[in-house]
Amino acid sequence: MAEFIAEMQERLLPEYEQMKNYSVFTADQVREIVIRRERLFLKINKSHQSISDYLDFILYEKHMHMTIVDKEKKMHVKLTGLKASIATRIMRLYREALAKFNHDRRLWSNWIKFSKKSNPVEVAGIYEKMLLYHGDSPDLWVDAALWLYEYNRLNIDRVKDILLRGLQRHSDSEALNKCFFDIMLKEAALANNERNLAENTLSEQDIKLERVEAVYRNSMANITQLDYFVKLLESCEDHQELTGKLQRMIIDDMQEKFPREPGLWDLLAQRELRGFHLGDLEDEDLDTSDEEPASKKSRSVNARSLKRRIQLCVTVYKSAVEELQTTEMWNMYLDAMLALNSDGKAERILKQQCLADALQAGHRSQLMGVKHYATLRKMLCTAPSGREAAVTILTEAMKNDSSVEMHELLLATHIQSDSEPLIYELFNKIQKSMGSEALPLWRSVILYYRTRQDSLGARRLNEIYGIACRAAWPEFGELRSDYLRYLWQERSVEEARKEYAKLAVLPPMSLELHRQMVQLESSAAVRDQASLKYWRMCYDFMACYFGKSEPRVWVEYLAFERDHGEAKNISLLTQRALSTLEPQYVAAFEAERALAYVGASI
Numbered sequence: 001m002a003e004f005i006a007e008m009q010e011r012l013l014p015e016y017e018q019m020k021n022y023s024v025f026t027a028d029q030v031r032e033i034v035i036r037r038e039r040l041f042l043k044i045n046k047s048h049q050s051i052s053d054y055l056d057f058i059l060y061e062k063h064m065h066m067t068i069v070d071k072e073k074k075m076h077v078k079l080t081g082l083k084a085s086i087a088t089r090i091m092r093l094y095r096e097a098l099a100k101f102n103h104d105r106r107l108w109s110n111w112i113k114f115s116k117k118s119n120p121v122e123v124a125g126i127y128e129k130m131l132l133y134h135g136d137s138p139d140l141w142v143d144a145a146l147w148l149y150e151y152n153r154l155n156i157d158r159v160k161d162i163l164l165r166g167l168q169r170h171s172d173s174e175a176l177n178k179c180f181f182d183i184m185l186k187e188a189a190l191a192n193n194e195r196n197l198a199e200n201t202l203s204e205q206d207i208k209l210e211r212v213e214a215v216y217r218n219s220m221a222n223i224t225q226l227d228y229f230v231k232l233l234e235s236c237e238d239h240q241e242l243t244g245k246l247q248r249m250i251i252d253d254m255q256e257k258f259p260r261e262p263g264l265w266d267l268l269a270q271r272e273l274r275g276f277h278l279g280d281l282e283d284e285d286l287d288t289s290d291e292e293p294a295s296k297k298s299r300s301v302n303a304r305s306l307k308r309r310i311q312l313c314v315t316v317y318k319s320a321v322e323e324l325q326t327t328e329m330w331n332m333y334l335d336a337m338l339a340l341n342s343d344g345k346a347e348r349i350l351k352q353q354c355l356a357d358a359l360q361a362g363h364r365s366q367l368m369g370v371k372h373y374a375t376l377r378k379m380l381c382t383a384p385s386g387r388e389a390a391v392t393i394l395t396e397a398m399k400n401d402s403s404v405e406m407h408e409l410l411l412a413t414h415i416q417s418d419s420e421p422l423i424y425e426l427f428n429k430i431q432k433s434m435g436s437e438a439l440p441l442w443r444s445v446i447l448y449y450r451t452r453q454d455s456l457g458a459r460r461l462n463e464i465y466g467i468a469c470r471a472a473w474p475e476f477g478e479l480r481s482d483y484l485r486y487l488w489q490e491r492s493v494e495e496a497r498k499e500y501a502k503l504a505v506l507p508p509m510s511l512e513l514h515r516q517m518v519q520l521e522s523s524a525a526v527r528d529q530a531s532l533k534y535w536r537m538c539y540d541f542m543a544c545y546f547g548k549s550e551p552r553v554w555v556e557y558l559a560f561e562r563d564h565g566e567a568k569n570i571s572l573l574t575q576r577a578l579s580t581l582e583p584q585y586v587a588a589f590e591a592e593r594a595l596a597y598v599g600a601s602i
Contacts, residue, residue, distance in 0.1 A: 012037070015085050022079060024071050036060065044096070051104060054097035061090045062114070087118040102133045116147070124148050124158070131162075138173035141166030149183055156187060167218075174228045177219035182235050184212045189239050205242070213246060220253065226263050229254050233267070237276060248281040262329040265320035269336065273313040275304060306347050310340065314354050318361075327367045334358055334372045355379075363393055370405040373397055377409050387417050404437055411441060415448050423448060424460065436473035446482070461486070469503055477510035484513070488520045496520065497534055504541045511550065514542045518556075527564075536565060547580045551589035554581070555596050 016034065019025045025033065040060060043053040065086045072079045094111040101107065108130045115123045127144035134140055141162060149159045163180045170176055188208035202210075216232065233250055236243035251268070258264045268278065304312075317333040337355040344351065359376040362368035368376075377394065380386035394410040407430060414422045427445045430438050446464060449457040465486070468479040480503050487496035500517050521535040539557040546553050554577035561569045574593075581589055 015082060018079070018082050022075070022077060022082075024068065024075075024079065024082070033064075044093075049100065051097065051101045051107065054093055054101075055107075058090060058093050058097070058110075061086055061093065065090065065118075090114060091119060091122070098129075105134050105137075108134065120151060123151070124155075127162075131165075135166075135169055138166065138170040138176045141170070141173075142175050142179045145179055145183065153190075156183075159183060172222040174223055174225065174231075177215070177223060178228065178231055178235075181212065181215050181219070181232055184208065184215050185235060185239060185243070188212055189242060209242060209246070213249065216246070216250065224257065226254070226258050226261055229257075230263070230267055233271075237271075237274075240276070244281050247276075251278065251281070260324060262320070262324060262326065262332055265316065265324070265329065266332045266336070269313045269316035269320065269333075272316055273309050273336075273340075275309055277304070277312060307350055310347060310350060310354060314358075317358075321361070321365065321367075325365070325367065327369065330362050330365060330367045331369060331372070334362055334368065334375075338372075338375065363397065366397075366400050368397070370401070370403065370409070373406065373409055377413060381413065381416060387413060391417075391422075402433075404434070404440060407434075407438070407441055408444070411444055415444070420452075420456070427464070431467060436471075436475040439475050439479075442468060442476075442479060446479070450486070469499075469506070472508060474508045474510070477508065477512060480510065480513050481516040484516055484520065493524065500538075509545045511542065511546050511553075514538050514545075518542075532565060536560070543576075543580070547577070548582050549585060551577075551581060551585045551592055554589055555592045558593060559596055 012034075016030050019030050019033075020027065037060075040053075040057040043049070044057055046053075065083060068079050068083050068086065072083075091111075091114075094107070094114070098104070098107060098111065108126070112123060112126050112130070115126055124144075124147070127140075127147065131140060131144060145159050145162045145166070148155050148162065160180075160183075163176065163183070166176050167173070167180070188205055188211070191203075191205040191208045193203050193205040219228075229250055233247060236247045236250070254264050254267075272278070313336070317336065321329050321333055337351075337358045341351045341355050355375075356379065359368070359372060359379070362372055363376065373394065377390045380390040380393070390413050391410065394406065394413060398406050398410065407426070411423065411426055414426060423445065427441075430441050434441075442464070446461065449460045449464070451457075465479065465483040468476050469483060471479075484496050484500055484503070487499055496517075500513075503513060504517075518535070518538045521531065521538060524531050524535075539553075539560055542550075542553045543557055554573070558570055558573055558577075561567065561573060577589060578586060
């Protein structure tokens with residue numbers, strides 16, 4: 001082993017000499033490098049190697065390579081031989097490691113990544129070896145084919161061989177089929193479009209386009225996802241002047257396979273908006289003139305104004321919602337119209353009219369969702385006369401959708417119009433027909449009446465808060481706390497305390513209610529024995545109802561007695577806490593109590 005290491009180090013002597021001669025490293029630094037490499041050589045030549053041994057060596061050499069590159073820039077000298085020597089060693093280390101640990105995919109990927117920068121000629125061969133062990137991943141076949149094609153397009157036969165072998169194992173892979181399609185399409189675009197013989201045979205480009213069609217036809221037998229066909233069409237759009245016939249073929253197949261798929265109709269409508277009119281493809285198919293090759297005929301997108309493209313797009317969407325009559329299709333239609341209006345610089349009036357027409361038609365269909373009703377309400381409410389129309393439309397819509405969100409829209413419209421009778425009427429319907437899920441609506445109604453600041457608002461608030469406090473839903477506990485704050489701040493302290501005494505014993509119990517009252521009592525301007533009595537009562541209620549499982553309640557109670565109450569109560573209160581708490585909570589209580597007394601808690 002020692003002789004082998006010595007031999008390896010001897011081979012590196014020219015490298016060390018270059019480091020010294022070019023003053024890349026000092027003599028001491030070179031000695032450190034020699035020692036470090038000797039240790040790394042020993043690790044990879046021991047009887048039981050691990051992948052980490054090789055990784056340590058590779059990482060060290062990569063760091064060395066980066067250091068040489070930096071030195072090269074700073075010193076303004078060329079160290080090509082030194083870099084090449086280190087890169088060769090890294091390649092050899094990768095090769096040795098993967099001969100022993102070929103299962104590690106990440107190691108293969110790192111080798112390829114390094115080789116692409118330092119030795120790209122070797123990358124294709126590395127991919128071939130990697131696919132022998134990891135050919136079960138379609139993405140690796142795609143990566144290999146794309147690299148080989150982009151590195152040297154003259155390797156097209158080898159690229160096709162890789163893709164065909166990949167498809168033998170993964171015939172249903174969208175990524176592989178799409179890669180094959182794209183590469184063959186690029187080849188067709190680069191091909192000569194002149195006919196080769198006087199007998200009017202097909203041009204090289206037409207032949208390659210037929211091969212693209214063949215790739216597409218083969219993939220159809222194994223892939224049935226709409227997204228795949230959409231991606232192929234997008235690729236064709238990049239070569240619109242060549243692919244008219246192919247696009248027509250793909251669209252026909254999509255219409256046959258997915259006639260009731262909203263995504264297909266959305267695609268066709270968006271193509272019209274981008275200028276890819278379906279009628280142009282039909283016209284091209286009808287043009288069978290033999291006066292010139294098909295590849296030389298005009299296949300460009302017909303130039304249409306934005307106005308005309310919008311009209312064609314809307315026509316497709318209207319046909320779609322009429323044909324499918326589904327919520328999903330209506331959502332796509334309306335979302336498209338909203339997106340169209342996000343850019344209002346050109347054809348602003350037409351875009352707004354299309355959106356308004358779509359929203360009105362969506363309402364009539366009874367398939368429009370809350371999101372788009374919110375948009376319609378916003379549009380109508382911009383004009384004072386439109387609020388009544390908004391109320392009418394939302395009321396009609398609620399016959400089919402009585403969700404909280406729809407109620408919120410109607411309530412917001414009433415509030416915007418300050419229609420108190422209608423607000424109160426709607427609230428009564430809500431509180432009778434809906435449960436705890438209507439809490440946001442209660443909040444909105446309470447906020448409306450609180451902002452009125454008149455006698456009617458006060459009466460309504462008393463009534464609404466009274467109903468809310470009697471509700472058995474735990475979620476409404478926050479309205480009880482809100483009521484206490486309202487009474488304390490807007491009415492009187494006495495009314496708040498009186499109401500608290502009632503709510504404290506009224507199920508469902510809420511710890512937050514008591515903590516809210518503690519906070520209010522702590523803010524009292526006057527601190528006499530009576531106010532301390534009410535303050536202490538809050539802690540008594542908390543301990544009574546939550547003292548078995550909430551250690552924090554007792555800690556807060558003790559802190560109150562220590563800071564504001566009577567210190568003589570602390571010992572008795574501590575014993576009460578220990579006897580009341582369930583055993584599993586005692587340790588937590590002791591810990592929090594200790595922290596509280598050193599000022600690290602409350």
